[in-house]
Amino acid sequence: MADPIHQFEIKELIPLEIFETNISYTNSSLFMSLAIIFVTLLLLISIKNKSLIPSRLQSISEIFYEFISNMVSDNIGDKGRKFFPLIFTLFTFLLFGNMLGMLPYSFTFTSHIIVTFVLAMFIFLLVTLLGIFIHGFKFFGLFVPKGVPMLMLPLMIPIEIISYLSRPISLSVRLFANMMAGHTMLKIFAGFIVPLGIFGIAPLMVDVALTALEVLIAFLQAYVFTILTCLYLNEAINLH
Amino acid sequence: MKKKLKEFNKRLGNLKKLNSKIKNQKKNKDFGVYLKSGVELVSAIIVALLIGLFLDNYFQSKPIFLFIFLILGFAAGIMNVFRSVKKLGFEVGFKKKNDKLH
Numbered sequence: 243m244a245d246p247i248h249q250f251e252i253k254e255l256i257p258l259e260i261f262e263t264n265i266s267y268t269n270s271s272l273f274m275s276l277a278i279i280f281v282t283l284l285l286l287i288s289i290k291n292k293s294l295i296p297s298r299l300q301s302i303s304e305i306f307y308e309f310i311s312n313m314v315s316d317n318i319g320d321k322g323r324k325f326f327p328l329i330f331t332l333f334t335f336l337l338f339g340n341m342l343g344m345l346p347y348s349f350t351f352t353s354h355i356i357v358t359f360v361l362a363m364f365i366f367l368l369v370t371l372l373g374i375f376i377h378g379f380k381f382f383g384l385f386v387p388k389g390v391p392m393l394m395l396p397l398m399i400p401i402e403i404i405s406y407l408s409r410p411i412s413l414s415v416r417l418f419a420n421m422m423a424g425h426t427m428l429k430i431f432a433g434f435i436v437p438l439g440i441f442g443i444a445p446l447m448v449d450v451a452l453t454a455l456e457v458l459i460a461f462l463q464a465y466v467f468t469i470l471t472c473l474y475l476n477e478a479i480n481l482h
Numbered sequence: 483m484k485k486k487l488k489e490f491n492k493r494l495g496n497l498k499k500l501n502s503k504i505k506n507q508k509k510n511k512d513f514g515v516y517l518k519s520g521v522e523l524v525s526a527i528i529v530a531l532l533i534g535l536f537l538d539n540y541f542q543s544k545p546i547f548l549f550i551f552l553i554l555g556f557a558a559g560i561m562n563v564f565r566s567v568k569k570l571g572f573e574v575g576f577k578k579k580n581d582k583l584h
Binding site: 401 | 494522523524526528530531554555557558559561562
């Protein structure tokens with residue numbers, strides 16, 4: 243039977259080593275580059291022939307733009323317009339990464355925790371530094387919940403700090419676990435199809451249904467990651 | 483009169499169907515919130531565990547800080563889940579005064 247974990251293996255395509263650090267161009271990097279190239283091409287081609295009545299490609303990029311634009315203005319407000327490019331890049335990068343992983347023979351770079359953790363850590367540091375930069379020392383008022391009696395504060399503040407520090411982990415683990423579990427499950431069911439002969443139709447049907455579910459999850463996880471980034475940014479910009 | 487009543491009933495039925503449709507759409511929107519709550523619980527405990535181990539290592543006080551922070555981490559995890567399920571917003575801190583409960 244095919245090894246279900248084999249699909250997550252990192253392969254060095256162009257071995258490269260600088261100062262004893264391995265910075266090879268791997269299949270993971272290849273698919274990251276592909277995601278960026280596809281997003282850029284889609285946006286560039288779709289606005290090439292601009293028209294008031296959009297063509298199919300143009301409507302795709304307009305939908306993307308409006309989707310993120312609404313998300314930013316709903317969750318952050320006017321002050322968040324500056325962060326639109328960041329949020330848009332993040333969403334399209336994750337969405338294309340997840341969706342490219344759904345193609346056969348491809349590699350899902352979001353199924354490696356180090357990739358999602360670096361993304362989440364970047365967001366976390368950005369939000370923290372931004373909050374301190376905008377509000378100064380007041381930003382730490384975030385850890386003092388409102389409406390809590392003074393006596394409870396020594397207990398509540400450590401809990402709030404832990405809850406705040408857990409954000410990059412929950413953000414990264416959610417995306418990574420969903421993508422990895424889904425792809426492993428697909429592979430396990432696929433491994434049963436041929437050995438079962440005629441009865442292989444049952445796992446095949448499960449696999450077809452799971453593929454649809456995986457496409458939904460690929461979109462949903464990119465969306466959840468982005469909307470949480472928006473909510474965290476909102477908190478740093480408009481401190482309550 | 484009867485005809486009018488029948489017509490009215492039909493219109494009411496249509497509106498009721500529409501209403502339930504909108505409600506269902508709202509439910510689908512919440513799907514992401516439920517997906518995330520499981521991870522919230524675990525991640526808070528992991529962070530607390532790491533802090534506890536680090537402090538114990540630093541002060542050479544083997545299990546004390548680990549115990550304290552695991553309990554705090556569990557509390558933080560429960561609070562994370564509570565917040566996301568109650569939809570009080572994802573932020574640190576309790577409900578704001580003019581927040582609506584959905």
